[in-house]
Amino acid sequence: MEKPPAMDILPPPPPAIPSGVKPERLETPKCLPIRRSGFGKEGRRISLLTNHFKVTFGAMDGIFFQYSVSIISDDKRAVEGKGIGRKVIDKLYQTYASEFEGKTFAYDGEKSLYTVGSLPQNNFEFTVVLEESSFKRNGSPTEGDRKRSRQSYQSKLFKVEISFSAKIPMKSIASALKGNEVDNTQDALRVLDIILRQQAASRGCLLVRQSFFHDDVRNFTDLGGGITGCKGFHSSFRTTQSGLSLNMDVSTTMILTPGPVIDFLLANQNVRDPRHIKWDQAKKMLKNLRVKAMHNNMEFKIIGVSEKTCNEQYFSLKVKNGEGADGEGKTIEVTVYDYFVHHRKIELTYSAYLPCLNVGRPKRPNYLPLELCSLVSLQRYTKALSTMQRSSLVEKSRQKPQERIDIVTGAMSNFKFDEDPILSACGISIEKHLTQVEGRILNAPTLKVGNNENCNPHNGRWNFNNKKLFSPIRIERWAIVNFSARCDISYLSRELINCGRNKGIHIERPFTLIEEDHQWRRAGPITRVEKMFELLRSKLPGPPEFLLCVLPERKISDIYGPWKKKNLHELGIVTQCISPTKINDQYLTNVLLKINAKLGGTNSLLAVEHSPCIPFIKETPTMILGMDVSHGSPGQSDVPSVAAVVGSRSWPLISRYRASVRTQSPKVEMIDSLYKPVESGEDDGIMRELLIDFYQTSNSRKPGQIIIFRDGVSESQFNQVLNIELEQIIKALEHLGETTFPKFTVIVAQKNHHTKLFLDGAPDNVPPGTVVDTKVVHPRNYDFYMCAHAGRIGTSRPAHYHVLLDEIGFSADDLQKLVHSLSYVYQRSTTAVSIVAPICYAHLAAQQMGQFMKFDDSSDSSSSHGGITSAVSFLVPELPKLHEKVRSSMFFC
Known part of the structure; x- marks a missing residue:
């Protein structure tokens, strides 16, 4: 295959495109997230409640003093267990309270404790005596030995050293609330969170990060396999536009069934x-x-x-x-x-x-x-759940909006946070009712479907009843293979062809229908796939353009990975896997939406794409990126992470995307392969591939603007997105010979947060298109919450968007409308999705390519013995490359 042309030999962009980010801009001082530029005004106003509780405080002129804690047992070993550490510190306080002149402190369970104001001296050294029975390491009567029995109840000594470490002024919180960038604001907020965690620990709760869980069978949900879902609460103090607030939410963790x-x-x-x-x-x-x-x-x-x-x-x-x-x-x-x-x-x-x-x-x-x-109860289970357990957890954890409101407000009353002596010393009190905010409901965008018809979504949904797809494909050379003994593929074939005809897709009769040979059903997945392809080759005159594969089990089939790898990597055949339980028009339509998108068709377009008249995008070639990193299951420390970036193509469209995927070191969140020059001098990174594809599909136009949607990073990593990932993108452009750079807008999307929105005075979920950019948002940074989808089960979780950089210069309304519109271009669905489609696509691409490695890995390949992983360097395996025939397709759709 000929390599695509290097962009340094392509014609320069028109002079009208302004210069954007320069590489030198990313040198010290580093980029920081931008300040909020304004607020949205469009949309119908709506009164909402949110699970933030207003926090009032005094003058905030006090100071938190931080002290380092060292606990050494009598056998000279450092105590690292949080449970033992808390018992030792509790006993220390009981024994030596007078040494602290009655001052209470908050202990984080590890190596730090905090006080309001200073302790009488900077350094302390204590000896603490704990009865052996108090921390549950007794000998057993099975030993029978009287000498050893006496040892069972002997005391154990601990040496505790406490030394001054730092001062954390509380006024940093007040300064941050005014919109100032203050270095130790997060430190002060963390102290407040530790105070609540200590209170939960004293009640015997299991602590998991900023959540706590009670030992109460009313909170337990059996998930099967000896695993139980345990409901608890998340709590965190947050600086918001309307002041300091406590974010309280229902949380769930997994424990072993007691x-x-x-x-x-x-x-x-x-x-x-x-x-x-x-x-x-x-x-x-x-x-x-x-x-x-x-x-x-x-x-x-x-x-x-x-x-x-x-x-x-x-x-x-x-x-x-x-x-x-x-x-x-x-x-x-x-x-x-x-x-x-x-x-x-x-x-x-x-x-x-x-x-x-x-x-x-x-x-x-x-x-x-x-x-x-x-x-014993409340022992965490940290391994990956099975598909059935995960489904059971999701189903049993759902709570309707009013139920969630009642649980959270009830907890605020029961826990009596105001009575905590340290919070009282800070002059802090917390209201017991939800914060009221104003939201706006954005109008759903109009869609274009077949025959140039307009389609107006209602309540975040639309359908193709009596409608045709916008750009349907033809399927002529195809076949169906069946790994499932319970599916009638003759009936499936007829119904799929009929449904396709109604949607505008012309589907010829399949060339062949192949049932798996019974003798191979007990063989390994790779063998089963190879044997199926032997049958295919014997019955087909040449390679098909498409294969429909019926799997024996939905989502959990071990055939999926080998089948996808064989088709997408080795043969370059587009394939769709299904495992139907009921074949009807709705099911077949959903399957056809995926097939049409994978084979190059378009199911629907935004009407503004069809015009085209998208603000800021119609005038300047604009590339949209969705970026995500998929990590191995919990407990798998030696499974490579998979980084995926999808880039829009065929400007001015924003509905078509191409994916580029790479592996990287396990659990590493920052993508390190956006720019990756190899020894030959050719950039083999993700961005080169996507930039050249954009140029080739956009009438030889280079992007003058790049909008980046990044998923899965926390607030502490925002600077890294700007200073590591954005810098790599600029280096990739430099490597392609660029001297004038596009303007960038960088947006992080978060779903893993605990802010919920509720209708004020109604039991239903907030309507699709709800956006909030006041009151509970950051006092300085540019962020907003959007619930683009219609939540029908449980309580909707809004997406939290953070704008880190906006050189393009969107108004608040234009940016929110763009984000809202990108929730309607997801080709797999006839509903608005909860987060922008480019991020959904990046997640799908990472997930699907990650399947290529699953069945290649041996459980014995890790360098671990007796539960201890050896410190050998981890060699990241490369992903098999996609075949050139499918490389530019939406194979992930």
Whole structure:
């Protein structure tokens, strides 16, 4: 394949295009997010409530003093467990309160504590005594040894050093509320958050970042597999345009289902009989979990599972030399089972033939029968959920708007934050009712469909009933392959052709319908795919332009990755995977929308694209980018992250996109392959590919403006987006020979936040098109909330857009209308999406290409042993490249 021409030999842009960002602008001082330039005015006004609670405070002239905390146990080891740390500090305060002259402090559970005003001195050193039983590391009666039994209850000493670290003025919050850029505002807000976290910890809550969860069965939802969803609350102090507020929201985390260990293992492995438990798997799952022993009500940490069963596992038991004897006694060997049944007189019903739990130390085992142990509540589960568990969590976590309002306002009343002595010392009080804000409802954009018809979405939705697609394709050489035993592909073929005809898509009869050979259904996924292609080659005269693939299971099929890789990487065939449960017109229409977009058709356009008359875009060639990074599942530290960028093509359209995808180091959020020169001197990065594609599809015009939508970054990473990613884009332009640069607008979109919007006085979700850019937004930065979609189930979550840079110079109204319109160009759907389509596409592209690696990876490939990952450098594998025939298609759609 010939390489596309380098852009340095292309004609220069017209002089009318102004210079934009210069590379030297990104040198020190670094770029910072811009200030808000104005507020939107368009749209119908609407009264809303939001889950922010107004915070009032005194003069804010106090100072938080930060102190470093070091806790060393009597065996000279630093204490790192948050639970132990809090117990030690609580005991320290009880013992030495007079040393602090009655001053209370907030402890973060790790290495810092904070006070309002200073402590009497800068450095302290204390010895704290904790009873062994108070932090649940007792020996077990199974040891039977009186000497060791005495050790079970001995005290343990901790050396605690407290030393002054820094001052954090509270007035920095007041200054930030006035719109000033103050360095330590976030530090001061973090202290306020730590105060609330400490209060939650004192109530026995599980703390997860800025959320806390109570041990209350009313908050538990069974997800299957021994996993439970636990509802709690998120709380965070935020500076807003109307002052300081406390953002309170309902939050959910996953915990291991508390209760008998045997019940957990049966559920986790989906077996009914303990004899069918896979103990190698159980050993990995149980390690480091906390259990409570029913015979003595003590807690232990599991370090392993015995190799032998309870009635075969011996240990040494010291007994007296006869009744009343004063001698030292003798040592006998006894099984764990016999000890509990005969020496402790505890009836065991099924433990004899099961392994024991080892709750001792590596060189000092301590065995307990399985049926005497129950999992302690509020133990987090941090691994990836299965598809079924995830679906169950989503379904059971939904709350209608009024229900969420009632829960959050009830929590504000119950927790009595105002009574906290540290908040009182700060002069802080928090209102108990939701903040009222004004929103605006933007009108939905008009769409163009087939036959030049206008389509006006209603309540964020439209349909193709009695309508044709705007630009339908023809499908002539195609086939259907069936990996599912329950799908009638002859019926599917007929219905798909009929539905396509109604939508304007001309579909010939498929060249062939291929059923998988029964003998391969138990083979591995790669083998099944290869065997299917052997059948295809034997029945097709040449390569098809399209393949419809029927999978055996929706979303979770292990055939999906190998099938996509074979088609998109090796053969260059566009493919659509389905797993229909019910074949009707709505289902087939949704499938055809994807197929049409993938094969180069267009389902609908914005009417302003068709004119074209999009403000700021019609006059100047404008490229729109959507950027996202997809990371491995929780607990997978050695799975590469996948960075995807989609770029608009065929200006002045903003509905067509091309994707470019690369791998990068695990869990790294900043995209490092936007500009990536290789040894040959040719830029092989993402931007070169997208810029050349834009030029080739836009009448040989280079972009004079680039609008970037970035997903998935937190506020602390905004500067990196400007100073790392934007700098790479500029270097890519330089590498292509550019001397005059386009203007940039950079927008971060966040969905993972906790601000909700509610209708004032109505139980329904806010209507689609709702936008809020006052009161609860940032006091300095340029941000706004938009709910473009219609929330039908649960409570809608608005997208939170942050404008980091705007050299193009959009007015607030024009930018909000553009963002709103980009929620209506998602070709896979006939509903407005909750976040702009370019970001949705980038997410889909990263997700789909990430499937290429899943089935290539071996679970033994990571350098980990015994749960400890070795410190070898991680070599990031490259993604297989897309075949040239599908490279520019919307394969991800």
